[in-house]
Amino acid sequence: MTLIKSISGIRGTIGGKAGNALTPLDVVRFTSAFGSMIKGNKKSCKIVVGRDARISGDMVNRLVTGTLIGLGIDVVDLGLSTTPTVEMAVTAEGADGGIILTASHNPKQWNALKLLNNAGEFISDELGKQVLELAEKEAFEYAQVDKLGSYTQKTDYIQKHIDKILEMELVDVKAIKAKKFKVVVDAVNSTGGIAVPMLLKALGVQEVIEIYCTPDGKFPHNPEPLPENLNEISTQVKRNKADLGIVVDPDVDRLALVSEDGSMFGEEYTLVAIADYVLKNISDDQLKKSGLKKNTVSNLSSTRALRDVTEKHGGSYSASAVGEVNVVKLMKESKAIIGGEGNGGVIVPELHYGRDALAGIALFLSHLAKFGKICSMLRESYPDYFIAKKKIELTPEINIDNLLGKIQEKYKKHPINTVDGVKIEFDKEWVHLRRSNTEPIIRIYAESRSETTANNLAEKLIMDMKQFIKS
Numbered sequence: 001m002t003l004i005k006s007i008s009g010i011r012g013t014i015g016g017k018a019g020n021a022l023t024p025l026d027v028v029r030f031t032s033a034f035g036s037m038i039k040g041n042k043k044s045c046k047i048v049v050g051r052d053a054r055i056s057g058d059m060v061n062r063l064v065t066g067t068l069i070g071l072g073i074d075v076v077d078l079g080l081s082t083t084p085t086v087e088m089a090v091t092a093e094g095a096d097g098g099i100i101l102t103a104s105h106n107p108k109q110w111n112a113l114k115l116l117n118n119a120g121e122f123i124s125d126e127l128g129k130q131v132l133e134l135a136e137k138e139a140f141e142y143a144q145v146d147k148l149g150s151y152t153q154k155t156d157y158i159q160k161h162i163d164k165i166l167e168m169e170l171v172d173v174k175a176i177k178a179k180k181f182k183v184v185v186d187a188v189n190s191t192g193g194i195a196v197p198m199l200l201k202a203l204g205v206q207e208v209i210e211i212y213c214t215p216d217g218k219f220p221h222n223p224e225p226l227p228e229n230l231n232e233i234s235t236q237v238k239r240n241k242a243d244l245g246i247v248v249d250p251d252v253d254r255l256a257l258v259s260e261d262g263s264m265f266g267e268e269y270t271l272v273a274i275a276d277y278v279l280k281n282i283s284d285d286q287l288k289k290s291g292l293k294k295n296t297v298s299n300l301s302s303t304r305a306l307r308d309v310t311e312k313h314g315g316s317y318s319a320s321a322v323g324e325v326n327v328v329k330l331m332k333e334s335k336a337i338i339g340g341e342g343n344g345g346v347i348v349p350e351l352h353y354g355r356d357a358l359a360g361i362a363l364f365l366s367h368l369a370k371f372g373k374i375c376s377m378l379r380e381s382y383p384d385y386f387i388a389k390k391k392i393e394l395t396p397e398i399n400i401d402n403l404l405g406k407i408q409e410k411y412k413k414h415p416i417n418t419v420d421g422v423k424i425e426f427d428k429e430w431v432h433l434r435r436s437n438t439e440p441i442i443r444i445y446a447e448s449r450s451e452t453t454a455n456n457l458a459e460k461l462i463m464d465m466k467q468f469i470k471s
Helices: 026-041 057-070 084-091 125-139 157-165 173-179 190-204 231-239 268-282 285-290 305-312 322-333 357-371 375-380 401-409 449-471
Strands: 003-006 009-013 046-051 075-080 097-101 110-116 151-155 181-188 206-209 242-250 254-260 293-299 315-320 336-341 345-347 386-393 422-426 429-435 442-447
Touching: 003 125, 003 173, 009 026, 026 057, 026 097, 026 110, 026 125, 026 336, 046 057, 057 075, 057 097, 057 110, 075 084, 075 322, 075 345, 084 097, 084 110, 084 357, 110 125, 125 375, 151 442, 157 357, 173 190, 173 242, 173 357, 181 190, 181 231, 181 336, 190 242, 190 357, 206 231, 206 268, 231 242, 231 254, 231 401, 242 401, 254 268, 254 357, 268 336, 268 357, 268 375, 293 305, 305 315, 305 345, 315 322, 322 336, 322 345, 386 449, 401 422, 401 429, 401 449, 429 449, 442 449
Parallel strands: 046 075, 046 097, 075 151, 181 206, 181 242, 293 315, 293 336
Antiparallel strands: 003 009, 009 110, 097 110, 242 254, 336 345, 386 442, 422 429, 429 442
């Protein structure tokens, strides 16, 4: 059994002993801490709650909403929803915060409390530490009976979310309808099974073939949208002669695409393609109105292809530390028109500052419709990069910071970024070394135009570290 307490939320497996897993006692304790921190000395306080469809969701939802009411907080319960929908609902409701009940791409035995501020964005490092401290001290006080919070259900927010997407200037419903697309959807039997077909029909997709779209939380395969987990949709796309396959994770903030020939478009290239479309089609008037620039942001471990596309359109690319909250912060600082992460997460500030697979779908279909050719040809229009992902396990007594410092010194003649670990650039190739926050491991990511070179780069850095350890 596992319980992981971090500044962005609480994640764990269901069942087991309190303190060692996400048990009812742990759910109540951390909800109490977050609710107390958000409420502070306010006379009134409102928090939005929504969940994915995993099996434990209803149980966790009852514990969370009941605890918040017990703190004197008014609850707006969206029921089955998506992460980006909850994020948008927080601001629409004028709420003080939000809680999303989802363990994202983790298997069915996991659940989590993802914590949002009043802007519908993940809470800061500082606020996250306050929550953990309050939970540790159990420093919370519940409301007297006459001051309990209220409970309201609002189940129409997915439709409101879709309506907002349809209003986006770069979403071209007319072009999508004209193409009479046939699309296969794998929503891993979670809330994407509600939201994605609704969106596709609203966009004018002619035929939607649903596989694993029953929101019962019975994941038919590993829910992380990686190529090795997507054999079924690949087969269905080819069998049905579909134009596109769409895959989302359980809380619908990550988007993976399958081309008409069953090949993977590539999670890294979801953001690349959508950014290309936005940068190409955004007008000067639209930019002026938004106050944003033709800039993009992704994290240090994401593909260089986004930088290539951005610079092609005269924009500037920036890389943040890994983590959505870091991407969002840098997007605001650089006034980026679009950003996200290489895991298929797309952030469109016009809508909100959060990864949003639904917005990504609408923009990608607009792009594909205007491109006028098949999906695999669109993918071929982007430079091919390959990312190798490896790790080196270390003994606990090794000083990881010292080890990374030695690597930095060895490669000091090359451009180096130390915002998050050490990233070394070799012309159009790079290697990124990041320490794990939970175990004595350094993760190594390397990218090149050649898969063999990417693997060799990663192995070279592993050998360097082993030599430093020996010496």
